[in-house]
Amino acid sequence: MKSNEDRHLPLQTETIQAYVVDAIGNDKEVFLQMVNLFLDSADNLHKEIVDGLATKDFSAARRLAHSLKSSSLMFSAESLSALCAEAEALAEKRQDAAIALLLPRIRVELDWLRLELPPFCAKMLQ
Numbered sequence: 001m002k003s004n005e006d007r008h009l010p011l012q013t014e015t016i017q018a019y020v021v022d023a024i025g026n027d028k029e030v031f032l033q034m035v036n037l038f039l040d041s042a043d044n045l046h047k048e049i050v051d052g053l054a055t056k057d058f059s060a061a062r063r064l065a066h067s068l069k070s071s072s073l074m075f076s077a078e079s080l081s082a083l084c085a086e087a088e089a090l091a092e093k094r095q096d097a098a099i100a101l102l103l104p105r106i107r108v109e110l111d112w113l114r115l116e117l118p119p120f121c122a123k124m125l126q
Helices: 013-024 028-054 058-074 078-092 096-124
Strands: none
Touching: 013 028, 013 058, 013 096, 028 058, 028 096, 058 078, 058 096, 078 096
């Protein structure tokens, strides 16, 4: 059985509809481009958080975690958003060891989203 840390909160159609689909209309191609843009951006933000932490740039790590937290909510990635909120708070307190422990968990969430979000969203506009 998986630990609670390995459980992903389910994606919510209503959240993605409200934040993304309603903003762009029902253009499936544009919607799927937005999904891929989010995933690529999320990967880059994770890398930049890692880089910021490596150089002890807590201000950058906090700002980047905040960005990833907010964008994750738009795509109903609540587990990822919660981890990023925790990383943001820890960066504010300059707790690099604690943030370092969160980074692999954030990576797991991103990898899960990379697999789950595109097909979930593709089904939304069928």
